[in-house]
Amino acid sequence: MLKVSEVVAGYQAGSRVLDGFSMHVRPGEIVALLGRNGMGKTTFLKALMGHVAVSGGSLSLDGEEIGGLKPYEVARRGVGYVPQGREIFPDFTVEENLLMGLLGRPELPSEVPDWAFEIFPILHERRKQRGGSMSGGQQQQLAIVRALVGRPKLLLLDEPSEGIQPNIVQEIGHVLSRIARDEGLTVLLVEQNMELVLGMAQRCLFMENGAIAYETDEVQKLRTDPAPIHRYLSV
Amino acid sequence: MNFAIGLGLDTLSFSLSLLLVSLGLVIIFGLMNVINMAHGEFFLLGAYSVVAVQQLQLPYWAALIVAPIALALVGLVLEQLIIRHVYHRFIDTILATWGISIVLKQLIIIGFGPTSQSIVNPLPEPVHILGVVYPSFRLFIMGAALAVSIATFWVFYRSNLGLAIRGVIANRAMAASLGLNTRRMDRWTFAFGAALAGFAGAVMAPIMSVDPQMGGGFLIPAFLSIMVGGVSHLFGVVLGVGLIGSTSTVISSLDTQLAAQIAVFLLAIVIIRLWPEGLITRKR
Numbered sequence: 001m002l003k004v005s006e007v008v009a010g011y012q013a014g015s016r017v018l019d020g021f022s023m024h025v026r027p028g029e030i031v032a033l034l035g036r037n038g039m040g041k042t043t044f045l046k047a048l049m050g051h052v053a054v055s056g057g058s059l060s061l062d063g064e065e066i067g068g069l070k071p072y073e074v075a076r077r078g079v080g081y082v083p084q085g086r087e088i089f090p091d092f093t094v095e096e097n098l099l100m101g102l103l104g105r106p107e108l109p110s111e112v113p114d115w116a117f118e119i120f121p122i123l124h125e126r127r128k129q130r131g132g133s134m135s136g137g138q139q140q141q142l143a144i145v146r147a148l149v150g151r152p153k154l155l156l157l158d159e160p161s162e163g164i165q166p167n168i169v170q171e172i173g174h175v176l177s178r179i180a181r182d183e184g185l186t187v188l189l190v191e192q193n194m195e196l197v198l199g200m201a202q203r204c205l206f207m208e209n210g211a212i213a214y215e216t217d218e219v220q221k222l223r224t225d226p227a228p229i230h231r232y233l234s235v
Numbered sequence: 236m237n238f239a240i241g242l243g244l245d246t247l248s249f250s251l252s253l254l255l256v257s258l259g260l261v262i263i264f265g266l267m268n269v270i271n272m273a274h275g276e277f278f279l280l281g282a283y284s285v286v287a288v289q290q291l292q293l294p295y296w297a298a299l300i301v302a303p304i305a306l307a308l309v310g311l312v313l314e315q316l317i318i319r320h321v322y323h324r325f326i327d328t329i330l331a332t333w334g335i336s337i338v339l340k341q342l343i344i345i346g347f348g349p350t351s352q353s354i355v356n357p358l359p360e361p362v363h364i365l366g367v368v369y370p371s372f373r374l375f376i377m378g379a380a381l382a383v384s385i386a387t388f389w390v391f392y393r394s395n396l397g398l399a400i401r402g403v404i405a406n407r408a409m410a411a412s413l414g415l416n417t418r419r420m421d422r423w424t425f426a427f428g429a430a431l432a433g434f435a436g437a438v439m440a441p442i443m444s445v446d447p448q449m450g451g452g453f454l455i456p457a458f459l460s461i462m463v464g465g466v467s468h469l470f471g472v473v474l475g476v477g478l479i480g481s482t483s484t485v486i487s488s489l490d491t492q493l494a495a496q497i498a499v500f501l502l503a504i505v506i507i508r509l510w511p512e513g514l515i516t517r518k519r
Binding site: 049050081 | 395399413414415416
């Protein structure tokens with residue numbers, strides 16, 4: 001599905017936040033990318049979306065090279081993005097925010113489908129309310145559904161649990177796992193919150209200094225043997 | 236009584252004209268955050284398209300189509316060459332667009348000369364309305380201003396296209412991540428603002444002195460109206476032009492033009508001092 005090889009990327013010309021970063025995600029898989037702050041996780045997602053210039057290596061989605069494409073072109077190839085800090089449109093209503101997830105997809109009808117309001121019932125209740133007036137957790141749910149209405153093949157989530165009450169984090173985890181299972185959605189989750197990761201991910205990648213340092217697909221084993229978590233996540 | 240009706244019509248006429256001229260600015264300045272010092276010259280080009288249409292022996296009404304199309308093209312070219320490099324550099328937009336304004340004005344002088352042009356009034360017969368005799372072309376201007384304003388507000392605040400445009404302006408990176416081609420939207424939004432200024436110029440030309448300096452006359456009250464009313468809500472501009480327009484018309488009819496200008500500036504200063512974001516703002 002997603003194949004990343006030897007990617008070099010950084011914010012200024014010459015800076016190498018990612019220096020030969022390689023990884024892959026298989027179709028339908030939920031992969032967690034973990035690591036301390038400043039290790040390049042968010043930079044990687046931004047490079048993937050086309051917000052940060054890629055100066056070397058290759059990024060391919062279903063066999064097509066997407067490195068160097070503009071963000072809207074990446075999105076239209078089926079990548080949904082839920083950025084850190086959610087970035088909902090605070091002055092738009094819940095419904096308008098969801099509509100924004102459709103307006104950039106000429107192949108989809110410009111009307112929010114009913115199922116979008118069923119994913120998280122709170123969005124149905126608040127559909128005419130301004131996005132900015134909702135709690136952090138509700139905004140996160142809105143940002144996730146906004147990405148889902150664009151019918152992505154690959155969903156990128158950047159720290160979805162940050163600053164959100166635990167019960168909503170749990171709900172988000174359940175819902176996304178269900179959608180991934182039922183609809184074959186592929187999810188790449190960047191996180192520091194182990195609860196969400198252990199509840200969702202099928203494979204964990206630990207990142208350090210712009211590269212993958214450790215990888216495991218025995219996610220539940222991390223509960224009993226948290227050594228990699230201590231090694232790569234504790235400050 | 237007739238005086239009051241006449242004054243009322245004049246106030247409405249001036250306010251609606253001001254609204255028409257302000258619309259392009261609402262988009263370019265209010266929504267896109269570009270202080271467009273060349274907006275008066277866009278208006279000027281619109282007025283001169285009437286002169287050009289007249290020289291080609293075409294009816295005046297053709298200019299109402301020619302002007303917005305010509306200005307949209309001018310807007311597209313300027314956006315591509317200059318404006319796109321200064322988005323988010325608020326202060327630099329002043330310098331860049333001021334430069335554009337000088338170039339456009341000089342081009343007009345080269346093309347049409349520095350003197351004032353006469354435009355034939357396409358609707359010379361006055362009409363009787365509410366017991367007063369009123370120039371019919373002014374009524375046409377009022378109708379055109381109202382129609383174009385409603386259409387513009389509908390596009391920006393009621394249509395999906397308007398939502399997308401406002402989304403791009405609010406959060407460019409996020410809008411792009413959702414699949415919106417932000418460059419294309421910037422380009423066309425700017426062109427649309429320029430086209431509105433051109434249309435306003437063509438509509439107003441028959442009742443103004445069409446000369447290379449005419450752009451400034453409406454530009455200052457238009458900027459003031461937007462700042463007084465606020466740009467975050469559609470009624471802000473309507474309120475702004477209403478206040479500025481009525482103050483200006485009423486005081487100039489009771490006293491002098493100079494007194495009216497002083498009053499308008501005082502009003503604007505007080506309002507902007509007390510409500511820096513304009514009278515109508517969204518609750519945060």
